[in-house]
Amino acid sequence: MTSILTNTNAMAALSTLRSISSGMEETQARISSGLRVGGASDNAAYWSIATTMRSDNMALSSVQDALGLGAAKVDTAYSGMNSAIEVVKEIKAKLVAASEDGVDKTKIQEEITQLQDQLKSISEAASFSGENWLQVDLGANAATEITKSVVGSFVRDSDGNVSVKKVSYTLGTNTVLFDEGADPATGFGAGILDKSHNINGNGVTLTVNVDGTSQNYNIVKYTTEEVIGYGGTFDSGGEVAVGGSGAAAYVKVGDDTWVAAVDQSSVTQQEVAVVGDDAVTAWAVDLTQLATADMEASVAGFKIDQNTTSDQIDDLISVVDGALETMTSSAASLGSISARIDMQGEFVSNLTAAIDKGVGRLVDADMNEESTRLKALQTQQQLAIQALSIANSDSQNVLSLFR
Known part of the structure; x- marks a missing residue:
């Protein structure tokens, strides 16, 4: 049946053309944005996962910044501790030299005094961003401990709960060189270098x-x-x-x-x-x-002179050697934390890349596929336009019947 009022062929061709145009719009949006899932309407599940993981990746980026700041603090303390160890080694060597008969102990003490001052300078300078892990107020002769933390990672468990994990380091009598809360009357504190030791007179x-x-x-x-x-x-x-x-x-x-x-x-x-x-x-x-009988001394505060006996020097050597052992242990702890922070930083970097890759697999558009599809849609569009043109010409053909 041919009708000049209802052109079914034109209607069918127009519907096909609209469908093709809609597909072209979708394909062109994917090509321009590079996303297969650009919003919740495209794929609600994938869009939700991608949004959550992108948020976690932003948190991991902050973790990387925090790890860099923490690494700087730890490395500063580690460098200061290593420098202090070298100075204490020199003090130990000077004391050994002072134990020799006939040596001028007063001259040796002058050298030791300079080394002791250098220890204080190192401790004061080992500060980063206002934090000094080698010189802390522990309270005079107290066993106060202060915990310092460095952000290590951002974690989301299987239940969706999130938490921030930290790397901790304890500042105490065996890790701090000088106690800022030292007794002003005696100069003795709770640090490695200013704590008091009984010296056999x-x-x-x-x-x-x-x-x-x-x-x-x-x-x-x-x-x-x-x-x-x-x-x-x-x-x-x-x-x-x-x-x-x-x-x-x-x-x-x-x-x-x-x-x-x-x-x-x-x-x-x-x-x-x-x-x-x-x-x-x-x-x-x-x-x-x-x-x-009760003589006291600290590594950073003792003094020797010509009346200092060999037994006293032996005791001082033992005190200095004990401090050196404690400092070495503390430096080892700082070194291990520094290595851990470096490894954690590398892990966070790899984890960020893996999350980006995973999100991309969910929502990124395959440009090769989209390009091929666009070409096909363009061809279909041309054919649909041609079909619509043919359908529209049917009413003109009816005129020939009345000539």
């Missing part, structure tokens, strides 16, 4: 009765070989050595242990020195050679 502790009150003192200790070297001559019992340089006499107070003493008639204050259960009654202790 001279090796022998004597209890001296002074005006009816017993007091503990340290007194110079000599070996038998040293007494002989001073020219001392021993009595028949081998308990007292008379004469020689360094003292009027020496009294034996233990195995291979002698102390200097003077004749009672030559001292203004007559006192009796008691060593253990043995009272030295034949000789009086020269109180000018005594020092209080």
